[in-house]
Amino acid sequence: MKKINNFINGQWQNPVSLSYLDKISPRTGQHLLQVADSNELDVIQAIGAGKKAFPEWSTTAPTKRSQYLRLIAQQIEKRRDEFAWAESQDTGKPLALAKTMDIPRSIHNLHFFAERILHKQELCTTMEDGSLNYVVREPLGVVGLITPWNLPLYLLTWKLAPALVTGNTVVCKPSELTPTTTHLLSEVCHEVGLPPGVVNIVHGRGATAGATLASHPGVSAISFTGGTETGEKIQALAGSTFKKVSLELGGKNAVILLKDAPLDKIIPEIIRSSFLNQGEICLCGSKILVQESIYQEFLKRFVEETQKIVVGDPMLDSTFMGALISQHHFEKVQKNIAQALKEGGTQLAGHEPLHLPEPIAQGYFLRPTVITDLSNCSPLHQTEIFGPVVTVNSFKYPHEAIKWANNSPYGLSASLWTQDISKAHKLARDLQVGTVWINCWLKRDLRVPFGGVKHSGVGREGGDYSLDFFTEPKTICIQL
Numbered sequence: 001m002k003k004i005n006n007f008i009n010g011q012w013q014n015p016v017s018l019s020y021l022d023k024i025s026p027r028t029g030q031h032l033l034q035v036a037d038s039n040e041l042d043v044i045q046a047i048g049a050g051k052k053a054f055p056e057w058s059t060t061a062p063t064k065r066s067q068y069l070r071l072i073a074q075q076i077e078k079r080r081d082e083f084a085w086a087e088s089q090d091t092g093k094p095l096a097l098a099k100t101m102d103i104p105r106s107i108h109n110l111h112f113f114a115e116r117i118l119h120k121q122e123l124c125t126t127m128e129d130g131s132l133n134y135v136v137r138e139p140l141g142v143v144g145l146i147t148p149w150n151l152p153l154y155l156l157t158w159k160l161a162p163a164l165v166t167g168n169t170v171v172c173k174p175s176e177l178t179p180t181t182t183h184l185l186s187e188v189c190h191e192v193g194l195p196p197g198v199v200n201i202v203h204g205r206g207a208t209a210g211a212t213l214a215s216h217p218g219v220s221a222i223s224f225t226g227g228t229e230t231g232e233k234i235q236a237l238a239g240s241t242f243k244k245v246s247l248e249l250g251g252k253n254a255v256i257l258l259k260d261a262p263l264d265k266i267i268p269e270i271i272r273s274s275f276l277n278q279g280e281i282c283l284c285g286s287k288i289l290v291q292e293s294i295y296q297e298f299l300k301r302f303v304e305e306t307q308k309i310v311v312g313d314p315m316l317d318s319t320f321m322g323a324l325i326s327q328h329h330f331e332k333v334q335k336n337i338a339q340a341l342k343e344g345g346t347q348l349a350g351h352e353p354l355h356l357p358e359p360i361a362q363g364y365f366l367r368p369t370v371i372t373d374l375s376n377c378s379p380l381h382q383t384e385i386f387g388p389v390v391t392v393n394s395f396k397y398p399h400e401a402i403k404w405a406n407n408s409p410y411g412l413s414a415s416l417w418t419q420d421i422s423k424a425h426k427l428a429r430d431l432q433v434g435t436v437w438i439n440c441w442l443k444r445d446l447r448v449p450f451g452g453v454k455h456s457g458v459g460r461e462g463g464d465y466s467l468d469f470f471t472e473p474k475t476i477c478i479q480l
């Protein structure tokens with residue numbers, strides 16, 4: 001069986017303990033590969049390699065670092081089918097989605113920051129007596145990048161590109177459930193001749209490898225994307241070393257439809273925002289709130305469209321929803337649905353059994369699920385399910401929808417659907433979230449800040465926000 005090893009100082013090596021974790025295919029429920037179960041010693045070696053490479057990499061011209069990013073992007077582009085296939089195998093997502101979303105966006109992340117760094121400007125001020133202040137931004141050192149399983153390469157490159165181009169060296173800790181595209185990335189770094197130690201990859205569990213990275217004094221910053229509970233642990237682990245921490249965490253995103261929303265146009269969009277990537281995107285809208293006068297009509301048409309969704313083999317072009325990531329997650333989502341029904345919810349879609357052929361009969365497939373009649377105070381409206389499950393409720397006045405949307409520990413995003421842009425603008429200001437989409441969803445301009453409020457995160461990434469996170473400003477004042 002294929003074994004995935006760590007990549008440290010430009011070389012692939014066994015974990016020190018020689019222990020491996022079994023990775024199960026979400027598509028078949030069978031063993032897929034083994035991945036290094038790294039411990040503290042592996043992480044310390046990787047940090048050491050990053051430290052050794054830092055003096056030279058941090059003083060390499062930004063244009064040269066930018067060129068390396070472009071070369072990595074071009075090499076991924078050449079191998080894009082292989083990357084897409086690996087991403088689909090590891091996650092269970094449709095191959096077509098990996099080809100059209102995950103891998104192109106990963107390539108774009110690298111090109112975007114390769115370009116962005118070349119236009120970065122800094123502040124320079126002159127005081128009344130003529131003294132000059134100017135600001136230089138310096139890389140931090142070795143930084144840790146800890147990433148989840150839902151968009152593995154997409155989210156890793158979103159951190160890796162700005163970290164490298166600003167002169168840091170990195171230790172990546174991808175999710176133990178999706179190691180393959182990060183491994184392919186290590187091959188690409190090798191192929192383009194990236195100096196050893198600039199990118200190091202340590203595979204394994206969060207509680208061991210991830211926790212060592214977060215707590216180690218030799219790591220200057222952690223950029224983390226993952227669950228809120230893990231974010232809390234990472235913040236505590238990182239606290240005593242005063243390292244910089246960026247946390248991109250979970251969400252429970254409201255989708256608000258006002259009575260003038262054009263249903264013909266928007267129902268396909270609401271289907272996407274509910275069930276794309278099996279609903280396993282932190283930004284998926286899972287709490288749909290519809291104004292009273294269009295509620296029945298919306299519900300009828302939305303349920304009809306949901307029932308038409310093709311769930312099945314991720315390898316087929318006709319599939320819209322593939323498998324959930326793991327048995328554990330599959331059971332967790334099912335438990336949440338059962339809980340909703342126990343609390344008086346009505347299931348309008350998702351209960352029909354799925355009969356899938358071999359070899360996918362044992363995979364973790366679930367139908368898209370729609371639940372109504374859950375009361376406002378149901379704990380499920382406060383819980384991130386992170387699967388293909390949405391609730392639908394009605395409201396009378398827009399301010400009620402805002403109250404309901406804000407009644408959540410999370411604050412990642414929301415979407416608003418209406419033709420009244422002035423009203424939408426006002427409501428957007430009232431929503432306690434990091435991003436509001438009006439008449440669209442998942443549109444991302446990489447220049448704008450991205451992140452959450454409340455339990456959805458700390459800090460912002462994106463464009464100059466990322467370049468600023470991975471550097472420290474230094475002010476130099478000259479008496480002329």
Ligand code: NAD
Pocket residue numbers: 146147148149150151155173174175176204205206207209210211212214225226227228230231233234248249250251281282384386412452456457
């Ligand atoms: P997770 O928190 O379980 O794991 C994320 C990463 O953290 C993995 O690499 C894991 O090994 C590591 N980890 C786990 N415990 C750790 C510890 N104690 N110390 C250090 N590292 C540790 O999340 P997941 O299940 O992989 O991903 C799903 C979650 O990610 C959802 O909550 C989703 O909303 C969130 N997410 C957020 C965003 C965003 O941009 N806000 C994007 C994608 C996913």
